Amino acid sequence: MTVATKISEVRQQVKDWKRNGLTVGLVPTMGYLHEGHASLIKTSVEHCDKTVVSVFLNPTQFAPNEDLESYPRDFDNDKKLCEEMGADLVFHPEVSEMYDEDSSTFVEILSDMPKQLCGKTRPIHFRGVCTVVSKLFNIVTPDKAFFGEKDAQQLAIIRKMVKDMSYGIEIIGCPIVRESDGLAKSSRNTYLSDEERKAALCLSKAVNLGKEIIANGEKNAETVISKMKELINNEPLAKIDYVEAVDGVTMNPVKEIKENTLVAMAVYIGKTRLIDNFSVK
């Protein structure tokens, strides 16, 4: 496995692979890798001849009040996990390699899509995500790219960007990987104290409750959401950012639960903001 820090190294490697007719998969990450990331890498290794993992803590998707500075980092462990999962290349650039000082071009979806759900409290977030993912697509030119369903709005936005911008890249969504007690794996779980870690279970419990109510035939989105909110509000350390039912493609709010409805939430546990969701099958 090779570690590249320069865009030119990645381009040269990918050129060599493509000359030999090999397909390339890309797994974009912000590092501090866990089993959620491992499942994306494994899926890429299964689908593609060569797998590139990018480890880049992208500053343009963080607002000044967010956790860019404190975001956990452990590149030695990231390298180890990538190697174990069978990745071929890890791209770990400096910020200055990805963004020139005078860099001023952004990729932004102008519909309401990035303004819904997480966009309400993170208004510049998806502009930063689209910009960096677009750059990674231009650098790696993958055949397929792999994203987790945990970040469901991000996945929908990337699909839309790929369609709108005619990127010939197949986007593959990978299921949420959870801890044995149900908590969705996330690099930000490391911020939680023991007490908060227990409290954080209210997210996956709300997911399970929502699924159960819908399986029992409830079609009214407001009814489902209010029961999920009630469960979360029973946890003293939890503060709801949002719990919403939206169309799984457009991210617009829906009143009636149907196939492909996404039920998504963001909840603060103490100072840590966690997300979780499920899609209606």
Ligand SMILES: Nc1ncnc2c1ncn2[C@@H]1O[C@H](COP(=O)(O)OP(=O)(O)OP(=O)(O)O)[C@@H](O)[C@H]1O
């Ligand atoms: N538990 C998980 N299951 C499946 N995919 C995941 C999981 N956690 C992260 N991913 C995916 O891994 C990719 C990189 O995510 P990222 O590096 O932000 O990790 P994270 O653990 O989600 O971090 P954060 O704590 O910032 O949310 C994204 O496509 C994300 O959806």
Ligand SMILES: CC(C)(CO)[C@@H](O)C(=O)[O-]
């Ligand atoms: C896709 C991504 C790597 C872009 O920085 C990030 O938003 C993430 O980790 O989900």
Ligand code: BAL
């Ligand atoms: N996984 C989403 C990246 C972020 O929260 O910035």
